[in-house]
Amino acid sequence: MREKEYFIPSSVLLQEIDNELLIYNSETGQFYSVNDTGAVMWESIIQHDNLGDVIDDVSNVFDIDKEALVNDLLKFTLPLYEQGLLVLVKKD
Amino acid sequence: MPYNYYLQFDDKWSVHENVHSNSLHILAQDYLEINDFPFVLVYQNNQDRNVALATNQPLDEQNNERKWLFSVEDVISFTWKNGSHEIFYFFHESATNEIFKFWLYHIVLPIKLSIEQVYKFLHAGAVEVEGHPILFMAPSFGGKSTLTDYFIQMGHPLITDDKMATFEKNGIFYSVPSHPYHRPYRQVEVLGYECENSATKIKPIHAIYILEKGGQEDECTIRPLKGIEKFSRLHEGGEMNFSFFTKDYVQYLSRLANNVNVFSIKVPHDLARLHEVYGTIVEHCESIKSE
Numbered sequence: 001m002r003e004k005e006y007f008i009p010s011s012v013l014l015q016e017i018d019n020e021l022l023i024y025n026s027e028t029g030q031f032y033s034v035n036d037t038g039a040v041m042w043e044s045i046i047q048h049d050n051l052g053d054v055i056d057d058v059s060n061v062f063d064i065d066k067e068a069l070v071n072d073l074l075k076f077t078l079p080l081y082e083q084g085l086l087v088l089v090k091k092d
Numbered sequence: 093m094p095y096n097y098y099l100q101f102d103d104k105w106s107v108h109e110n111v112h113s114n115s116l117h118i119l120a121q122d123y124l125e126i127n128d129f130p131f132v133l134v135y136q137n138n139q140d141r142n143v144a145l146a147t148n149q150p151l152d153e154q155n156n157e158r159k160w161l162f163s164v165e166d167v168i169s170f171t172w173k174n175g176s177h178e179i180f181y182f183f184h185e186s187a188t189n190e191i192f193k194f195w196l197y198h199i200v201l202p203i204k205l206s207i208e209q210v211y212k213f214l215h216a217g218a219v220e221v222e223g224h225p226i227l228f229m230a231p232s233f234g235g236k237s238t239l240t241d242y243f244i245q246m247g248h249p250l251i252t253d254d255k256m257a258t259f260e261k262n263g264i265f266y267s268v269p270s271h272p273y274h275r276p277y278r279q280v281e282v283l284g285y286e287c288e289n290s291a292t293k294i295k296p297i298h299a300i301y302i303l304e305k306g307g308q309e310d311e312c313t314i315r316p317l318k319g320i321e322k323f324s325r326l327h328e329g330g331e332m333n334f335s336f337f338t339k340d341y342v343q344y345l346s347r348l349a350n351n352v353n354v355f356s357i358k359v360p361h362d363l364a365r366l367h368e369v370y371g372t373i374v375e376h377c378e379s380i381k382s383e
Contacts, residue, residue, distance in 0.1 A: 013339055015346035020319035022346065026338040031327070033320035 005050040006086045014046070023085055030083065037062075041076050045086070051077070094271035095201055095211065095257050096294060117178045118196065124169050124182040129161040133334065137199075138232070139280045141165060145203065151336050160207065162200055168192055170200045175208055194283045197271045202255045206332035211257035211268060212344050215331040216300070218251035218267055219243040220291050221377045224298035225251055225267040229329040233278070235303050235359055241276035242366050249291040250274055253284060255331055258297065260344065265297045265352050299353040299380060300326070301373060306358040312365070312372045317354045326354065353380055 011027040021039040024031040034042055044057040055073060059066045080086040093099075098115040129146035137143045142165035149158050156174065163169040168191065169182045179200065181192065205211050216227040217240030228236040237254065244250050252270035259266055269291040275284035302317065302325045317325060326345050333341045355376070359369050 011339075013342055015323070015343065017323050017346055017349045018319040022320055022323055024339075024342050026342065029338070031320075031324070031342075 002050040002052045004089050006045075006081075006088055007049065008046065009084065009087055012085050014042075025083065025085055027084060032083070032085070038076060041073060045077070045080075049089075093269075093292070094197060095205055096268050097201075115177060116201075119178055119180050121171075121180040121182050124171070126161065126163065126169070129159070129171075135162075135203075139164075141167060141281075160204070162195075162203060164195060168195055170195070172204060179204065190283055191281050194281045197273060197283065198253070198255065201271075202257070202332050205257065206334065206337075209337075209340075211259050212341065213331040214256040214258060214326070215254060215329045216252070216256040217254055218256050219248040220251060220295075221248060221298070221374055222381070223295070224377060224381065225291070225295050226298050226373070226377060227251075227256055227267070227300045228303060229300060229325070230303035231328065234305065237274075237276055237278065238363070239303065239359070239366070239369065241274065242370055244274060244287055244289065246370060247289065249289050250287040251291045258348070260347060263347075263351060265348055266294050267297050268294050297352050299355060299377060302329075302354065302356045304356050304358045306360045308360060308362045310358055310360045312358060312360055312369050314355050314357045314372060314376050317356050322354045323349045325356070 009027070011025055013024040013026060015022040015024065021034050021042060022031055023034065023042065040061055041054065041058055044054045048054050048057065051073060055066050055069055058073070059069050062069075077086060081088065093114075096114060099118055100115060101118045102120070129148050131148070131150055132144055132146045133151075135143055135145040144161070144163050146161045146163075147158055149155055158174040159171060160174070161169060161171050166184050166186045168184060168187045170179055172179045179196075181196070183192070202213050206213055214227065214229065216229045217236040218225055218227045219240060220226070228239050230236045240250070240253070250272065251267055253274045255270060257268040257270060259268065272287045272290040273284035274287045275282055301314070306312070323346060326349055327342070330341065330345070357369070357373065
């Protein structure tokens with residue numbers, strides 16, 4: 001069992017509009033849309049609380065190598081942290 | 093019946109029994125304790141006045157005894173209790189009956205009905221076409237008042253001047269006629285002219301048209317909006333979206349986006365071609381009715 005690495009703040013809202021995923025941050029009033037691949041990653045991020053589990057999950061969906069996925073996932077999650085859509089869990 | 097409420101104006105304090113669930117009593121009061129409302133919210137206004145929306149309790153406290161104050165410096169103040177059928181007003185030195193009506197109809201009623209979650213408001217003009225409500229949304233000075241007025245002149249009932257009250261029931265989104273006043277041109281604190289042909293019934297929203305400014309020579313074209321673009325354009329036209337309801341409002345807009353036809357219409361920048369825009373919309377309305 002992996003340690004909890006991140007959480008999604010309660011200010012973040014997810015909505016599906018015409019099969020497109022909308023991520024809304026009610027703290028900032030900003031909203032973001034993600035493409036189909038991003039939507040799969042985001043759905044997995046919601047279901048888990050650490051990137052290791054997300055990598056396992058998404059690599060099964062797309063049937064791709066986990067190492068290749070790590071870079072993509074980091075690229076995907078970095079702006080999410082920057083925009084406050086994901087928050088890192090502080091370690092003691 | 094503005095916003096589906098009977099308004100009863102009284103010039104003195106009175107106690108009403110058996111108040112109809114859809115009636116609001118607008119009562120003069122002869123004193124005002126502004127200090128009773130220490131929690132002030134940001135309220136954007138474009139009427140060249142200092143206005144404030146304030147409440148008597150912190151916003152994060154749930155309490156049925158919450159009271160509200162909406163004040164326009166030197167002009168008028170309104171107070172009401174959450175969910176109450178009474179709105180009190182207090183005239184300051186610059187108040188007139190016309191200005192009083194402006195603030196009541198155009199601002200205070202939408203604020204009260206939003207805060208109490210009776211309706212969700214959109215910044216839109218709206219008329220009926222063949223009995224079907226259609227909404228025009230655009231940024232301020234984006235042409236919706238002019239277009240709404242053109243439809244009125246062509247005999248279509250007015251639903252609202254620029255604050256569209258809506259609600260959802262069983263997945264259907266309804267428009268609620270506001271009041272009969274229309275302002276074809278925006279001037280500060282002007283009530284507008286009384287439109288004789290005003291809609292009176294609550295009806296499902298048929299379509300929303302987002303006005304896009306085109307060039308003088310551009311063709312007037314309509315395209316359906318989808319997905320995030322649709323949400324984004326509706327979000328830009330949010331109205332009375334108070335910070336304490338933001339999440340709820342966004343969820344509402346998302347459901348609206350998923351359930352109502354939203355189109356973008358390119359409007360040529362030429363008043364002489366308004367009839368063309370009018371004709372395009374009427375024809376388009378007809379076509380989606382039969383879909």
